[in-house]
Amino acid sequence: QKEVEQDPGPLSVPEGAIVSLNCTYSNSAFQYFMWYRQYSRKGPELLMYTYSSGNKEDGRFTAQVDKSSKYISLFIRDSQPSDSATYLCAMSLLRRTQKLVFGQGTRLTINP
Amino acid sequence: DGGITQSPKYLFRKEGQNVTLSCEQNLNHDAMYWYRQDPGQGLRLIYYSQIVNDFQKGDIAEGYSVSREKKESFPLTVTSAQKNPTAFYLCASQTGVNSNQPQHFGDGTRLSIL
Numbered sequence: 534q535k536e537v538e539q540d541p542g543p544l545s546v547p548e549g550a551i552v553s554l555n556c557t558y559s560n561s562a563f564q565y566f567m568w569y570r571q572y573s574r575k576g577p578e579l580l581m582y583t584y585s586s587g588n589k590e591d592g593r594f595t596a597q598v599d600k601s602s603k604y605i606s607l608f609i610r611d612s613q614p615s616d617s618a619t620y621l622c623a624m625s626l627l628r629r630t631q632k633l634v635f636g637q638g639t640r641l642t643i644n645p
Numbered sequence: 646d647g648g649i650t651q652s653p654k655y656l657f658r659k660e661g662q663n664v665t666l667s668c669e670q671n672l673n674h675d676a677m678y679w680y681r682q683d684p685g686q687g688l689r690l691i692y693y694s695q696i697v698n699d700f701q702k703g704d705i706a707e708g709y710s711v712s713r714e715k716k717e718s719f720p721l722t723v724t725s726a727q728k729n730p731t732a733f734y735l736c737a738s739q740t741g742v743n744s745n746q747p748q749h750f751g752d753g754t755r756l757s758i759l
Contacts, residue, residue, distance in 0.1 A: 541685055567747055576651075576735050576750035577688075621687060632703070633748060635687030 536560050539622055539636025548645050552609040556622035556636045559603065563624040563634075566598050568607045571619045571638065580620075581607065612643045648672065649751035651736050656756045658723065658730060666721045666754045668736030676739040677719035678748060681705060681732045688735060694719055695741075723756060731757050 539556045546552055554568075565584055569577035581596035583589045589596045597606040605624075609616055622636040649670045658664045668677065676695050680688040690703030694713040708727025713719055723730045733755050737748040 537687070539687070565747075569750075574753070574755070576649075576752045579747050579749060582747045623688075632690055632693070633688070635689075637685060637687040 534559060535637075536634050537622065537624060537636045540639055541637050543640040543642060545642045545644060546612060548612060548614060548643055550612050550643075552612050552616070552641060552643075554607040554609075554620050554622075554639050554641070556605050556624075557603055558605075558624060558634075560626075560634075561600070561603060562626050565625045566596070566605050567623040567625075567633070568594075568596055569621040569623060570616075571621060573618075577621055614643045614645050617642045649736060649738055649749060651734075651751035651754050653754060654752070656754055657759045658756060659759050661725045663722055663724050664756065666723070666734055666736075666756070668719045668721065668751060669717055670719075670736075670738045670751075671717060672738055672740075672749070673716070674738035675716070675741040676748075677713070678737040678739070679703075679709070679711065679719070679721045680735045680737065682735060682753075683732050691721065691734075 537558045568581040570580050571577045583596050586598045586600045593610045595608040619638040619640045621638045623633045625633050652667045678693040679691040682688050689705050691709050692711040694700040700711050700713050710722045733753050735753045736751045739748045740746045
């Protein structure tokens, strides 16, 4: 079993829809949770970064962490065609190295 | 502009050849990382370095080597011992391993076999 599981999709939704992206993990020691957006042939770009359980909002994006269920989510409101990309969840332990463990990414397409 | 620069963007390797991928950052970050990304898979850690002249193996270090002679630079060599080198290689940097700040990525090098 992988440490971090993420549905690879592809996921296709109409413009303006609310998008929900999810990851589950098995290691309860993970403390830091990130969402990266990756456009084709580009490096991942950090979208959201959270430490604790609960919600964090930034514009149209909301990151949710439920440590008791070992489940994290990213919600995108009023989705736009420019949101079409691969979304990667990542997490790390509370220790020196800050090594990240990534999900496999969900490919999202927003249709105009 | 501050950032991470990876070069070349595309690279081709012949059988039995070693190739070196460049990663330079002007963010004054202490920590640097190399990841490999295969289609439909997440990123996997190859090597990382916390300070100059020091580096550690990641999860898939076999067939790769690195050096960290300068804070700004962390080149990755893909050796002939790496039998399946075709992948997208990503370099990342971070303020410091104890900073709790996230990693930031360059735009990658795509390596293919001729």
